[in-house]
Amino acid sequence: MPAKTERLEPFPTLAGAFARAKVRFVVIGVSGVNHYAQTAGLVFATQDRDLFLPPDPANELRAWHACRREGFELWCGDEPLGQPMDRVLAEQVVSRRALVRADGHGLLVDLTLVMAGFTFEKVWSRRRVFKVGEVNVPVASLKDIVASKAAAGRPKDRLFLATHEEALRELGRRRRGRPSADSKEHRHR
């Protein structure tokens, strides 16, 4: 049986609301990679959650309503998401592949319709579903997330990839019981 979160965390609460509203999404980005961390030392600090949604206006609209019900404010660009929050607006957002950001409870949740190099269905077919508290959270495969960051190739993606690669290498060294590059440095000082 999965452990219960000590107190209600905002993201699992939102993921639970999405599940009840039948919103299809997968967690991507750094927060997605964090689900594969094998130690707390490999968890990257981030305040954002990136959720990849299919280009489906009805799904998008269900996601917005679920966010609002859970106390998140919705933003598109620098402005609050327009009103009325209806199918027409959802169709416009989807056709422009615009990013909608949910802000609340100290958390920023990006509802993105774009994942560099991938379609939603491809990523969905290879997702893993992890338990967080009592909620099932669909997460893109680690390989897809990393490949997407490599395809996007923005400075922040390149920085993340270099850091992640080094973190995995360090984990491997520790598992083999070899001293890390850092500890060697300390010894020579």
Add this chain to the structure above:
Amino acid sequence: MDDDREYEALVRILEPYRNMRIETGPAVLSEDYLRMIEEVASAPENQSGADKTWMETAQREFREYFARVAREN
């Protein structure tokens, strides 16, 4: 230290970083990195159904820690 001197000191400190050329565009992943990713993804604790509650708790602790540091400085 007044604001101007503080600003000048900051400009001096950041100068080397301003001149850094940051590469952009698609990155090529090394064979070694891809092998490590495969290894992590195939670990028993990373299969569907695994409990990741600890990760959510760790994230919250990070957030709280950094919020505290920001407030204290």
